[in-house]
Every structure is written in C-alpha cells, then in structure tokens.
Amino acid sequence: MVLKIFFPQCCNTADSGLLVGHWIPGHNSAVVLAVIHYPFIPGQVKKYLSELQSQTQVDLTVLGSWSMPKEGKEGMDSFLKDLSTIFPQKCWLQLSREIGKRGFICQGDKIILIHYDQRKVMLSQLHPVQDVSQKSDIEPSELRLVFQTVAQSQPLFFLDKYDDGPLKLTHWQSEGREASIIAELLKQASVPVCIFLTWLLSLWHWFLLFISSKLSTCVQSGYRAVHFKTVFSPKKAATHMEFMRKANIFVSFLLDIALGLLLISWLYRENRISKLADTLVPVADRVAKELQELLEWLMGAPAGLKMNRALDQVLGRFFLYHIHLWSSYIHLMSPFIERILWYVGLSACLGLTFALSVLSDIVALLTFHIYCFYVYGARLYCLKIYGLSSLWRLFRGKKWNVLRQRVDSCSYDLDQLFIGTLLFTILLFLLPTTALYYLVFTLLRLVVVLFQGVIHLSVDFINSFHLFAIGLRICRPYRLAEGVKFKVLCQEPGTPLHLMMEINPLKCSSVLQCYRTPTYSCYPKDSWAALCKKLFVGELIYPWKQKTDKTD
C-alpha cells in the first residue's frame, strides 16, 4: 500500500524536530500539522498533546522525526532512531532534507509526499457541505478528513515562537499570531450591543404584527426584522452555512442601505421629488379621465356590440360616480401630496427594498378605484353566472342536491318553471353587458397586478442575492473549495514522489446555486388552468401569495 504524507509548506525550512500530526484511519495517510523543535522533554510533549487532544477532539500523535541538518552540525541519525522508542508508533516516519536539494528523503518504499498550504486548507470549506455534527451514512472521503483535521486543529496553531513555553513549534502561525486590536475590541463590545438590538427588534416585530399584512412595506420591514434577529443573536455561528447566512444578511443590508442612499441623493438633488409630486396629481387626473372615456365608450356601442341600454346606463353611471368621488378625493389631497411624498421619499434611507415596497404600496393606493371596479364587476358577473347555471338546471328539469353534492332530477311545479324560465331568459340576455364590464376591469386589474409583481420580484432579487458568497469567491477563492488540484513537483532521483496540493475554487454558478437565500418570494398561487377557470367563473383572484420564510 502506498503511504501518503500531507506536509505543510511552512515546515519546509523548519529546524530538526519531531513531527506532530494525525493518522487518518483507514486510508494509510498522515497529516503533519507542526514540528516540535529540540530541546524538549518527552513528558511535556506528551502532556501538551493530550491537552490539545481534549481541546480539539483530533487524535494528535507524534508521527516521526524531521531532520534538516544545518551547516556545521553533525547529523542526528542515531538520536532520531532512539526517539522512536520513546514515542511508540506502529509506523515511524523519518523525513530528512539536505540544504541545497529540493527533494525530501524518506525511508521506505511507495511514499507520496503531498505539500499543502496550511492556512488556506484550514480556512477552506469543501463543497458539498457536510455537517460534522450530523450523522450521515456516507463515510467522509480522505480529502474531506484531511480538511476537517486541519480545520479542527486550530488551537494547535496558537503557540508562536515568541511564546515562553517549554515547547517550540513550527506551523503557519509560528512567526506570530495575526490579530488586530480593533477586531478584538469589536468582538468584546458586540455581545451586549447584540442583546440590546435583539430586544428592540422583538418589540418592533410584535408591533408590526398588528398592522395588516396587506401592505408590502410592512411585510418587507417585518422580514428585515426577522433577518436582524438572526444576525444580531449573541450566539456565535456554529456551522459554515449559518456563518454564510449571517454574513450575507449583514452585507446585503449594507448594500441595500447604500443603494437607498444613492436613490435619495438622486431624487433630492435637483428637487426632483417635488417635480415628481407635481406630476402625480395630473397623472391621477389623466387616469381618471381615461377611465371616464372608457366607460362612455362602453355605454355607447363598444366595438360594434349592442348592449342592453338600461343596464348599461345604470352600470356606467354607477362607475362614473365612483370616478367623480375619486378625483375629488385626489384634488382634496393635492396640496399635501408634495409634503407627504417628500417625507416618504426619505424613508428610502432604510434601503432600496423599502423604497420599492413603498412604491408598490403607492401604486396600489392610486389604483384603488380600479381594484374596486374589478371587485364590483366580478361580484356581479359571479352572481349572474351562478344564477344562470342554477336556472339552466331548472330549464332542463334538474336540481343541485346539496346533501349529495350532485345533480339530481326534480319535478317542478308549473309556476316554478314559468318564473324560472323567465328569469333565465332575462339573465341570459343581460349577460353580454355584464361580461363586457367584467372583462374590461379584469384586464385593467391584471395590468396593475403585473406591475406590482415586477416590483416584488426585484425586491426579492435584492433580498436573496448572496453578495457575500460571490465576494468571497472573487476575493478569497480558497475559502469555497470544490475540490483540490495536484501538481507534480520536479524531483530528484532517489526521492519519493512530491505533489503540490492546491485548492480548486467553486464555480460561480455553483456558488449561486448553493447559497441562494430562501425568501418570502411571491409566486403564483394557482396554475394557469386554475387561474383561467377562476376568471371564467368570476371568482376574485389574488394571484400572488406570500409564502412565509422557509428555512432550508
């Protein structure tokens, strides 16, 4: 069997000492994590290793010896051989390197030396992500075990060469631990801040629950509040996915605010917001006038169809009166609109998604009359259809059995038949008029719903786009690893095979797929067939259903 030794690059030039690492069970390979230098006391080495074992849950042992004789010093071969009796191992590795030569010498046949960058492997996460804590039937592969070992041995890398301990180690951080005072201070300060913010957010969330969930602004702010609870929870992220989720919510929120501030600066620069407010009332008036013209067209002979004059006039006048009420309401509001819009525009500083939700709500409020007309038309049409279907059954001599939920035959009296047939005829001949009104207002309503749907889709996109993962993939590609790459290093004869292991970063498309944030996306509640059926029968349609935040 071939023996594989994973050797960190940082230890290539280390002084002679003991190799410390972990044997990977079942795969005949060893991961070298650090080199302990002479002089040392074997008892202290054993004590240190057992301490670390309890801290990291990694089975650390002394793997063998490493010898890199400096100029002028004699070799320590005999000394090294005696060490194998002090630290009993089933397989004692003896690596040595001569100055000037690039290859290592190792006793034994069939050995592969794989060099790896310790820091990158420690920080990297292999995809597809498998939780260490969850029990899975699939046995982790060799590479996954190597990555896990290095990641879990982080406490081993805390001792650097300036520490006054009994042991001197070489690993990737032996030149000194990287840390920053600001990061440490922030970490200390963040816990009480997080607790306070979580308490504030739970209050806000409770308050929002009272307001109707119809306004998309409230839905969006409730959604953001839930997000912040995740981010600001004082518990540290346990798994990689939780950490990515937290980081992404934070980054996404910052981007949102930045875009919102950009929008504000554009809107308020040349006083565009007042110009917008000035055009709002004429636009609303224009819409009202267009609706009026539409109704007058319907009241005449629309597209050459002949309407029932009386019903036509009644419906037409009813809707015209509504429009008259609506435009007088708009005119009443017009002096205040500029002020209101000015303050509402400021709310975009809470984020671009907030601004878009507010826009969606404004559109909904401005087209409220279209919504009302749609509801009236739909209800009327629905009643008519029900009446027609029921009287049609009477016409044929049948009846709907409510108990058995089926159509049964029934013998009617003569006067019942007479009145039923009369009503059926009336409803039938009035059907085209009602149907036409229903059709026109349903189309208008669908246009408005489509526009709102587009806004919601863009809000959803901003919410769910995983900017942090893409940024990580671009700036620190070794953090998200799809696999590894091997390169054969040129060797000298007599030395074992040397390979260089590099991290193969995840493809951008896989990043997006893997880290898509679940959102409250609006999706069509019914299929196309069900929607068409509802439209035909006259049931009120609410095409977008908000699904509650699903966690994967």
Add this chain to the structure above:
Amino acid sequence: MAEEEFTDINGNSISLDCQTHSAFCREFTVTSPKLSLRKVMVYTCFVWLFAYAVFFFTENTAVLSSAIILTLVGMMIHIHFVKVDHETLLIIGSLGVQLSSSYASGRESTIFIEMSKLKDIVINEAVYMHSIIYYLCILIKDPADPETVASVVPLFNSSKPRLNCLVQVYRSCQEILAQTR
C-alpha cells in the same frame, strides 16, 4: 516520454505524450490541433464583407463598428471557452485521478476524482448517428451502494482520440490501478 502519430475520430492529427513520474504516478497529455489561421481569416472576411454590404445599403457606420466588435468578442469567447489546447489525465495510485483541460487562452479547468469514489476506468462504445465512437471513461461509485455505478465521466472530450491511442492510455491506467488497489 513517448510520442506517436495518432488521429482523432474526425481524422485530424493529435499527439499523445506519456510521462511516468514514478512507479505509481503517470501523466497523459493529448494535444489537439491548434486554431487554424485560414479558418479565422475566412470567418472574419465573411463577417466584414456582410457588414460592408449592409453599410452600403443603410449608410450607417454603426454597422461597421458593431461588426468589428462582434468579431473581436466572438474570437475572445472562442479562445477562452471553446477551443481546447490540450487535455491531461494524471493518475496517482491510491490517491486519485485528475482531469484537466487547458484552453487556447491559457485557462485551465481541473477536476480531481478520489480513488475511493472511482470504480474503474473502461473503454466504452457509443453509437452516434452513423458511426460508432470509442471513448475512455471513469466509472464513479454510488456512495450508498458501492457495487452500482452512479455516474460516468468521459475523458478527452474535445480531442476525441481513436481506439489505438485510448488502448495505450487504458493499459497504463490499469497497470497502476492493479498495483495500488
């Protein structure tokens, strides 16, 4: 190192390079024919003549500049994403198999398959329209059931060497797999 005259399934000549790094580590490189200058010139002339003809009728210079930009962008996309320069198979006994494709612009795309996931390397036949093609492929084990084959990864997709070349690669790989199983 060994180099012989091989052709791919369409008749273009390719070259195979075998390097033995150690007793259980071998690397095979199949090099495709380079981008033909004649083809590039023909395509460019065709596109530009067409653009000039459109310009002659519409008198709009945007047509010419867009044709130039289109040609440049198309060539860059072709070099970076489509044209494969050489494909490499690196087999390391008891560690795994690495497949790498190197494109004409220098970009390299690599996949590493661990030995524990690899069931076998075989030569398979495929019927494509009127011809039968032989291709070398790696059989991947199903993690739940080690006896069944979960997926098949074909090798040398762009170069498509013929059977004589594949047999050489197959024999070398099987030697290593037998040694280190």
